[in-house]
Amino acid sequence: MHSDQIAPARRPRRRFTAAAVVAGTALGIVVTTGLTLASPSLAAAAPMAATAIASVAAPDATVHTLRDIRADAKSTLLAARVAETAADSITADIAATGLDIGMTDTSVDTDDLTETTDRLAQLDIVPALLLPGLAADASAATEKVTARVADLREHLDAAKAQKAAEEAAAAAAAAAAEAQRQAEAAAAALAAANTPDGAKATARQMAADRYGWGDGQFSCLLSLWTKESGWNYQAYNNNGGATGIPQALPGNKMASAGADWQTNAATQIAWGLDYISRSYGSPCAAWGHSQAVNWY
Template identity: 45%
Template sequence: MRQQATRPVKDMQNQNPSPNSIETQNEPAPHGRRARRMSSTGWRRGPILAAGAVAAIGAMVGTGFAVQSAVAAQSESVAATAALTEALNPDIEQLGSHAGILEARAVKQAADTLTAASATLAAAQGKADASQLSSSVAALDDYKLLAPERVFELVDATETQTATVHAAVVEADRIAAEQAAAAAAAAAAAKAAADAAAEAEAEAGAGTSGPVSRPSGPSNPSGAQAIARDMLAQRGWGDDQFGCLVSLWNKESGWNVYASNPSSGAYGIPQALPGSKMATAGADWQTNAATQISWGLGYISARYGTPCAAWDTSESQGWY
């Protein structure tokens, strides 16, 4: 056992001589446990130093990697910050381009809005209140002197007021159209009535070749005719109407107060049917010529307008 323990030490000393081994070769070799401890300590020192060196190198390498990683991360952060700053803070040239685009858009919107508002103002005359729209148009008209933000505000206000006034104009036009249609319909109806009356008058006058001849009354009437003449004058009727009345009642009753038609029951000078109708003019309607004439003139006025109109009807149809 002792020989096997000392043999490797000796071999290593032969392969890797050290100062201790040289000194050992020159001095007498110690014997016993001390010689073995010395040989054993010399053999173990090599691996311990190697392990320490490896650990020191590893520590240095690890520290290098850590430093490199930190530097790389910091570089990436600086690059990202620079990129973000460049994106959020355009240079002077970019800012100038943006301002030019904004101003051009403001000018275009202002011009278009003013064109539409002007047309609406023209259409609103006499139809709708456009005072607020006029004020907005006056303010927006100076758009070349205003900031784009202010121009956009005025554009929005003007467009809103333009829509309001336009709606009022449309409503006014609708009402005017309805009124015009109603007036046209009324005029058409009046014209149709006038045409129908003219046609009826023409048909009534057909067959006559000249002015209608009227009968003449007695120049010195007496009795019932004299009473009738006075009553016609009180109504504003002249001798022409008196002549028609004389001929009418000559045909009906011959101016006889007691004239009676047995077939119809008509009675008196005007041939009232029935005769009792004349009681509205007086209780003595059966015997008094003045009562009968008064009732007869009232009937003619209400039914035909004048004695001559009653006479024309009697001539055309045989009765009045």
């Protein structure tokens, strides 16, 4: 080459900036994934491409942002799964109780939630720039299902509370009726025991059970208290103040056997048998003393 020859001009090399590469890559991802932006929430994710381009100058920040996007998507997916479980649970609970919760329709429509959840469940293969839109759809469906579940749960709890109140009222009424029956039975038994024949039967049984006194001793007791009071629990001696079947003097001594000594022949008999046992050892001994001195 001679020095006076002029070398042909060189064509300028094309330089591709990092921003152009990212933009092209982002566009390519959107096209090749087969996902569309038909949903308003997905359309809203388009600006993420611009954000990705702008963040090329700060790759560390970009990595951090994408990591946050995927973390948020996972959190949204978990909440959606929980909502699906809650929907299944409330419908099962309503069916199990068989209660009328005051609502004609007790179902939970989870079609949208299932659809959006299935999309979001592919977060490992879905481009990060589309995740916010998918998460927004899943979040909206989750809120709808959660609100429905809460409404059904409130009605079910109210129905359970009403049933519990009704059962408690029925139990209280049954308890009151039983208490009344027992009170009437006790009153009838007391009235029967307070008759002379009832008092004699009570005394015979008590003498045998508590002291081992048989019919021979009871025969003496029968004679003794027939003489003293005629087996009348209301007997009262105006001359000395002796009271009741055993003619206790004073009558309030029988309080040691029970506070109802004035109205219950059994209480008077219990006191009288104890008095005879301590003072004479047996009814026949007491009857013998009474025959000898006219008192016991």
